[in-house]
Amino acid sequence: MSQWQDYAQEGKALKWPYPVRYGEERKVHTDVLVLGGGIAGCWAAISAAREGAKVAIVEKGATIRSGSGGSGCDHWLNTPNPCSPITAEEIVEKEVVSNGGYTNGISRYIAARESYETLLELEKLGGKIRDTEDEFKGADFRDEETKFLFAYDYENKYMFRVWGTTFKVALYNECKRLGVEIYDRIMATSLLTEGSKHGTRVLGATGLHSRTGEFTIFQANATINCLSRHQRNWVFSTELVGNATFRPGTIVGNGHAMGWRAGAEFTQMEKTGGHGAGTGYSYPFYGTGNPFCTWVPCTMVDADGKEIPWVDRDGKVLKNVSGRTRPAPGQKFLGERERGYQWMAPHLPFDLGERIRKGEFRLPLYADLPSMSDHEQRAIWGLMVGEEAKTKIPLVKTYTESGFDPSKDLLQSYIMMRGDPLGDAFVGMVSPQERAGGEGGDAGGLLVDWDLSTTLEGLYCAGDALFAANYHYHAATTGRYAGRKAAWYAQKTAETEISRNQVEAEKMRIYTPLQRKDGLEWKELNAAICRIMQNYCGEPKSDELLQIGLIWLKDLEETALQRAYATNPHKLMRTLEVFDILTCSQMVIHASLARKASSQFLGFIRTDYPEMDPPAWHKWITIRLEEGNVRTAELPIDFWGELKKNYEKHCSS
Amino acid sequence: MIEEKVFATPNTPTPNRPVIFNRDACIGCNMCVDVCQMDVFIPNPEKGEPPIILYPDECWYGGCCVAMCPAPGAIRLNHPLMQRVRWKRKETGEHSRV
Numbered sequence A: 001m002s003q004w005q006d007y008a009q010e011g012k013a014l015k016w017p018y019p020v021r022y023g024e025e026r027k028v029h030t031d032v033l034v035l036g037g038g039i040a041g042c043w044a045a046i047s048a049a050r051e052g053a054k055v056a057i058v059e060k061g062a063t064i065r066s067g068s069g070g071s072g073c074d075h076w077l078n079t080p081n082p083c084s085p086i087t088a089e090e091i092v093e094k095e096v097v098s099n100g101g102y103t104n105g106i107s108r109y110i111a112a113r114e115s116y117e118t119l120l121e122l123e124k125l126g127g128k129i130r131d132t133e134d135e136f137k138g139a140d141f142r143d144e145e146t147k148f149l150f151a152y153d154y155e156n157k158y159m160f161r162v163w164g165t166t167f168k169v170a171l172y173n174e175c176k177r178l179g180v181e182i183y184d185r186i187m188a189t190s191l192l193t194e195g196s197k198h199g200t201r202v203l204g205a206t207g208l209h210s211r212t213g214e215f216t217i218f219q220a221n222a223t224i225n226c227l228s229r230h231q232r233n234w235v236f237s238t239e240l241v242g243n244a245t246f247r248p249g250t251i252v253g254n255g256h257a258m259g260w261r262a263g264a265e266f267t268q269m270e271k272t273g274g275h276g277a278g279t280g281y282s283y284p285f286y287g288t289g290n291p292f293c294t295w296v297p298c299t300m301v302d303a304d305g306k307e308i309p310w311v312d313r314d315g316k317v318l319k320n321v322s323g324r325t326r327p328a329p330g331q332k333f334l335g336e337r338e339r340g341y342q343w344m345a346p347h348l349p350f351d352l353g354e355r356i357r358k359g360e361f362r363l364p365l366y367a368d369l370p371s372m373s374d375h376e377q378r379a380i381w382g383l384m385v386g387e388e389a390k391t392k393i394p395l396v397k398t399y400t401e402s403g404f405d406p407s408k409d410l411l412q413s414y415i416m417m418r419g420d421p422l423g424d425a426f427v428g429m430v431s432p433q434e435r436a437g438g439e440g441g442d443a444g445g446l447l448v449d450w451d452l453s454t455t456l457e458g459l460y461c462a463g464d465a466l467f468a469a470n471y472h473y474h475a476a477t478t479g480r481y482a483g484r485k486a487a488w489y490a491q492k493t494a495e496t497e498i499s500r501n502q503v504e505a506e507k508m509r510i511y512t513p514l515q516r517k518d519g520l521e522w523k524e525l526n527a528a529i530c531r532i533m534q535n536y537c538g539e540p541k542s543d544e545l546l547q548i549g550l551i552w553l554k555d556l557e558e559t560a561l562q563r564a565y566a567t568n569p570h571k572l573m574r575t576l577e578v579f580d581i582l583t584c585s586q587m588v589i590h591a592s593l594a595r596k597a598s599s600q601f602l603g604f605i606r607t608d609y610p611e612m613d614p615p616a617w618h619k620w621i622t623i624r625l626e627e628g629n630v631r632t633a634e635l636p637i638d639f640w641g642e643l644k645k646n647y648e649k650h651c652s653s
Numbered sequence B: 001m002i003e004e005k006v007f008a009t010p011n012t013p014t015p016n017r018p019v020i021f022n023r024d025a026c027i028g029c030n031m032c033v034d035v036c037q038m039d040v041f042i043p044n045p046e047k048g049e050p051p052i053i054l055y056p057d058e059c060w061y062g063g064c065c066v067a068m069c070p071a072p073g074a075i076r077l078n079h080p081l082m083q084r085v086r087w088k089r090k091e092t093g094e095h096s097r098v
Helices: A004-009 A039-050 A088-098 A105-125 A164-177 A254-262 A321-325 A352-357 A374-380 A392-401 A472-491 A500-515 A522-536 A543-558 A569-594 A643-650 B031-035 B064-068
Strands: A025-035 A055-058 A148-150 A181-183 A186-193 A202-209 A215-225 A409-412 A459-461 A619-626 A629-636 B019-021 B075-077 B086-089 B095-097
Touching (some): A025 A039, A025 A181, A025 A202, A025 A472, A039 A055, A039 A164, A039 A215, A055 A215, A088 A105, A088 A643, A105 A164, A105 A472, A105 A643, A164 A181, A186 A215, A186 A254, A186 A500, A186 A569, A202 A500, A202 A569, A215 A472, A215 A500, A254 A569, A459 A472, A522 A543, A522 A569, A543 A569, A569 A629
Parallel strands (some): A055 A181, A215 A459
Antiparallel strands (some): A186 A202, A409 B086, A619 A629, B019 B075
16 A cells, blocks of 8 residues: 555554654754755855854755755856856846846856856766766767867857756765755744844744654854745645645745744845746646757747747747857857847747747647757757756656657647646746746845845855845855855854743744644645735736735734644644745735836836836835834845955955 | 445545555665655555655655665656646657656
8 A cells, every 4th residue: 555545445544654742842053054955055054064164954855855956957057167258247247137137146146256166066076067978979069178068059158068967966965974964854944033033143043843843943153044935925736736836845935934034134025927837737847848948959840840930039030950059140149048139049939829829830839859960859858858857757767668759759849738837938828817936037035245144144045045046056156155154154153042932932833733623724725825916916916906915915814824723743844834925925015015116027017107117116125024014125226236346355254 | 346345535636646656666665755855755654665655746746756766666757647748759640648
């Protein structure tokens, strides 16, 4: 019997297999506490440990494969290197301009400066970053001397194709070798602060073990938030819970919520996008025939085998496959998926949807892998789709075992038919009310300075938890940077006594759902939050709608959440996640209320302020909690100042 | 064969079965229980048996359980019925699916 229902069918109940220790306390002292053991977290831990700090990782899943990049990584982007003429300054300029200024200049610049050395370090740890077996010898995208493979822009060679399934285990082993203490299956629930006050120094965190229910107090001189960002605020499938998000289902915004409660400042929380990836019913990401990301530069054909043209930034049809990975005449270099003209990569025509509707191309469309050269075919299917997160087992292994052969088969696209993870958005078929917040690329997150220190002393931040951040290479490099910064801070700081009252209050908060005998389970609560967000904080926003949204979220908090109940430690964890999802939803609405202007770049439409991106609102809106009151403020769009000068001033001790 | 004993049971969540174990190949080591990010499994009360799928609806379909399994063929990822991608053989036009 391998499923719980087999036991139920025999009239038996399964006993909880782990010892139950609700409320029992364990105390851990460390110099540097890393919350979240994903890519950023592991790099932060390694980097802090190398500086001589005692380090502990708290991870909700299992560190050996946890995080968005735990199962793999196909491309290591935005990396100046000896094969490329592109500079760190040019890369950040691309990010800034393409995002209308709304990108994280600090972390993007740190990443661009340190990305290559981070990649080489990863190789020393056992990560595979070169074509050492000469599988792609002579390929258009290979540097024969270094054996590096590149993606997207074969001329400028600043985005690497890598064997990312080797990365996480290598990082995990290095953490172990360095003596990093790893606490798996513990969900961080709150930050401990000096005098248990808002906005004061962070002294560590509390955690709940999701199998035993045990409570852990982590006391640390420095803490690093590597907990990624908010998800499941607009879209939640009660049936396909784990598959309803692009990033792993462990990522729900725990770090954002606990940072908010402690008084940290956030920015860009109002940004959303169209939700193509995880409506719960989408086909597997990268698992349909498509011309995006991992699948560039695959040829697409219609039902009759008629080729869909690839065009350059001027709409000029490209005659051969080679042109899809090279800049247009006069274009300096290509971005991975920038829509901004300057760095726009070749793509399918933006009016594809219209042309299908008019009958020019017949559905369904297919990816014509068999027509691609041997190098490109294997680079797309096997390397990119294979080494990217969630692709080796779910796609390459599973499809191959079902008989799929990339040299013979046309993999179907679901463009215009619903369920294509990226294709739906490309032809404008995503629901305007089901927004992507943290599920998207750059999202809202913690405000940081050039030390990657948040506005709370002793709390650092790295990876996707940072405001306007994204990507594996970025998580790795910012983790590595924040790790050493936190270690240096910890070395010169004395341990401070934590407040017993704060611990007791947190225990009361997290264990209350166990004390109810019935009520509401977490799934229905999550779904209810999503409905409120869809209705009152969807695509059209206004002061009126957002205020009503706040009323109903508050109502949910005061009524339904007071009836939330859980019957084992696992369900208690899921229930507490939903509490944090509600908090993050409130943060989004507060940030949305504060921005009284529409912005195309932020996916932000205010029907009461319809002018798009008016210059007066070209700035960051920040939010934080102070003694229970929401404080909003603003920062100049380029508040980080001169990139090179500031980086060089801060990068070493 | 139709069950003679009938119990009152709730509906099982969808998808019912995110992975399929091969009892003959599984060595009951619980590696998949240890590496699953969503904690979908619990160890089987009977030692040496494949784990119990307790929270099938929470599966992320990341495949870490399969990737880390030391016993070849013991565990197979099973895509939900509504998420099985199709393809067409270029030469023959024959349609297939996952």
